[in-house]
Amino acid sequence: MTVNGWLQILLFLALILLVTKPMGVFMARVFSRERTFMDPVLRPVERLLYRITGVDEDHEMRWTEYAIAMLLFSVVSMIVLYLMQRLQGFLPFNPQKFGAVNPSHLAFNTAASFTTNTNWQAYAGESTMSYFTQMAGLAYHNFVSAAVGIALAIAFIRGVARRQMETIGNFWVDLVRSCLWVLLPFCVVGALILVSQGVVQNLRPYDKATLVEPQQVQTTGADGKTVTTTVTEQTIAQGPVASQEIIKEFGTNGGGFFNANSAHPFENPTPFSNLIELFSIFVIGGGLTYTLGRMTGSQRHGWAVWAAMAILFLVGVTVAYWAEARGNPLLAGADQHVSRMQAGGNMEGKEVRFGIANTALWATVTTDASCGAINGWHDSFMPLGGMVPLVNIMLSEVIFGGVGAGMYGMLIYIVLAVFIAGLMVGRTPEYLGKKIEAYDVKMAMLVALVFPLVILTFTAISSVKGFGTSSILNPGPHGLSEILYAFTSGAGNNGSAFGGLTANTLWYDTTIGLTMLAGRFLMIIPMLAIAGNLARKKYVPPSLGTFPVTTPLFTVLLIGVILIVGALTFFPALSLGPILEHLLLAAGKTF
């Protein structure tokens, strides 16, 4: 670890701190339908959208209608994405003449993946998807799945803030305002900044470069014979990358245009583009804590939640940075020490321009949020370094979190924290003037239990059956980590992977596809039920016995609940995967 490395990490956190209030105030205004400086441009577009689609913007929805509208929109847009992949051979913007995305279970998996804001990728972008599918299918879902997440978080916040009301807002209005006010303007500006750094943005066919020095490449054929061929050309994949790159991070989606995601020089060419992308991942999640405080009239509560997130972030990044900077003791003979001339550390699966600090930081950020973009391969991390992203997802990605999803995930933990505090002092628990009762806690527990149930069940089946284990690349405990990570990433709607696992099989495409749908929609419905129930309740003024949710004590309790509920559930699985691998590695064992 170096001073410069820590400087970069702390600068990043300071930027998020700085932007939390302006972003939070802006979002509160947008969703309270107050005036903002962008109204002269965006209001006409918004009105036009409502006129085309027949939305009554003054209509208020109960939580059930809100949920139905959200589900209908997700189903319709998911079917469109499935068809778009299957028919891309007939659609425009396809200079590489890619045919239909095959097999059909891959197209299903991808449609589920992008609709649920997961962006798990069982395909390689540059050899599978046409520019049209990337733009109008995948990048489009990056916008709307993020907008759905933000809408839901706002609906939940309204549930806490409103008193004796039956409704929690209008899904369509929240969706459209997320897209137009929050996502689109930032993306236009951000995309152009990324292009200035070297992220490509074009519609040209792939370029053919004549190599400076032709290379002899040895490949082993199916018959086991080694064939030597001379490679004289390099095909350079192109595409409308920047417009997708920025929403991929800002909407915490994570689906790369290219297979190597944000490690690819055309997606993330410089340390500055890296900082912009990292910053984009946390902006909305950070801002929503302020929005929560503002809309519920308790700004200090918003900051108490922010503090819990920041502490958990720092713990994660410290462990990941430490583990990766130490290097791999099994790679004898190579110099892994940090010096003026090199960053050192475990450089397998990492890029020189990012080094250790920025790769460890990215792995932490992308899994604190439900982003899942990568700038170095988690599969090649050290056992404990790779455990950090895994644990972050297991905690339900509430550390700044996925756009919207992080906030409503955190609100579930808050309900549980307040409930536990209430039990300890022997009073009915209250949250910002709302009594937390049996119904709310049952729904919160449903959310907290569905998640590990899905992950552990599928992981258990996959790790004992041939159709599961045959996809493993790295044997030993690392193989279990690969499977565990895949289902955790799916259920958490993260989308990053221990990429060695061959995921494009009938078994994994189908089960991970279902896991992603469960991880999204089986969480959302009980969450909206709590929101609807809270909105209906009377306001109870705080009394001496009320557990305050604005203090450092609350922050500590919240962190405790997150760690106990989140981490303990998975501890047995973790000890058979990364922890065991760490111990065996220290003993010099390889597989």
Add this chain to the structure above:
Amino acid sequence: MKKNLIIAVLMTIATTVLLGIIYPLVVTGLAQVMFYDQANGQLIKKDGKVIGSRIIGQAFSGPGYFHSRPSAVNYDAANSNGSQLGPTNHVLIDRVKGDVATLHAENPGQPIPIDLVTASASGLDPEITPAAAEFQIARVAKTRGLSEDAVRRLVRRHTRPRQFGFLGEPRVNVLDLNLSLDEEGNPGSH
């Protein structure tokens, strides 16, 4: 329910046109006008032919060139990937052991920089660390019949410090360096 279903269908169409087609095309137009070179991949041309991209690595194996990092995909820029090998996988350990032995024979007594024996994440890493460049100076200079100092000056000219002085890591662009070696350093002798 029925009303919301109709809205869902119309909303999908309308927002696809706006966010999925108009937005990327507008950004493409602006990018092509404002940052033409970057938007098209910073291609390097020689005699009218494309010979590479300034930010996509290429493989080099001759002793007169600086070598790039190992790549899991042989620098195929239509197929980016890393090795995905885990830290306890013997395939990784053996591969590194082999590469270390080769490099050790080439430049005995010098520590072998880790990035020269580890595969990058993209398989297309255009850069190596200054340590990895320094390690190769003796070989390149000897092959080309140049003084080590002359080659070292060239390396230094192609070494990029941290961006704005503190972001990322210092690095050397291999393709750029090799192209200027070919231009300045005694062409034809490698």
